[in-house]
Amino acid sequence: MSQVNKKTAQMTQLTLLIAILVVLTFTPLGFIQIPPVEITILHIPVIIGAIAMGPVCGGILGLAFGVLSMLKATFMGVSPIDLMFSPFASGAPIQSLVMCILPRVLLGVIAGVLYEVLKSRLSNDALSIGISAGAATLCHTVLVMGCLWFFFSAIPLKEVFLTIVGVNGLLELGVGIVITIAVCKPLMKYLKTRVAV
Template identity: 30%
Template structure:
């Protein structure tokens, strides 16, 4: 790759990363990406982190994921809206699980992309599974940390055993949210991959 091509590619990478960071902030701070419920907030603000990891790479995905994590931390401090939101003032709840989203999505995608490279739909399968894994990393990572750190406080605050409350929250939304995130991620990743390849 020539120096000019490298510069163009780097500019595209920075541009897409900046767009994903901006989109994360929009989703995190508006009802578009954050639905406040009495029990828990439902979010799709981690979708840009998944997309960035799959299209741009692990480091770019990590930057976008941290944007989401620190946005969650800020919202927990400034505008808690659900029973569980006050616990997100702890970075182990709000930031750490979000930092793992691009890691699991990226390596799932890379592994499946390599394993399924001779399969006609291998690329699409890799993106779909990676999107699902990234979403589940967010969901189960957050709830796992909530349980191991704040089980007693959750019981005192909600009047329900923490495990029961968490299982209810997961079973209510996870399947539908995962399907929705896959439907968003697949076409966006494919479009951005074409954008990244153009002009090389």
């Protein structure tokens, strides 16, 4: 496959994953509801793209995820925490932008870099994918919660942190690992056959 065709294929794949992010962000499809908790799967396309296409693509997908989070918080935010992700509603526009963008970009970069390192050291690809997905998800959760605490310390963060990390975070971690392994293994096999053509 020529260099131009590879770039076109990669741009097409990125566009498809961004479209999936848009659908997941603005519809209920991005959330799994198991009362009393709601688990988000919005981060999963970023991790899948980072693992399948590399850390640069992961960073681009993370940027898209951050911008979409900001838009959703601005136009569809309902809780006080949602509104902190909106530079227009939070009262701290720069902090909201940093909180929306930085953890999401790092989510993709960390997943991509970690997978690149692990795939050469571990013989089990599913294990490399699972560790990368889990570590990136955990880093993302810690970074977002850290930004909330650092920028908006007036929030009763202890209760919020315990709820999100204790319940949602662990469930999102498990769901993220399972879905990422299930999607990445066949996707990467398909992408390798497409590149070889």
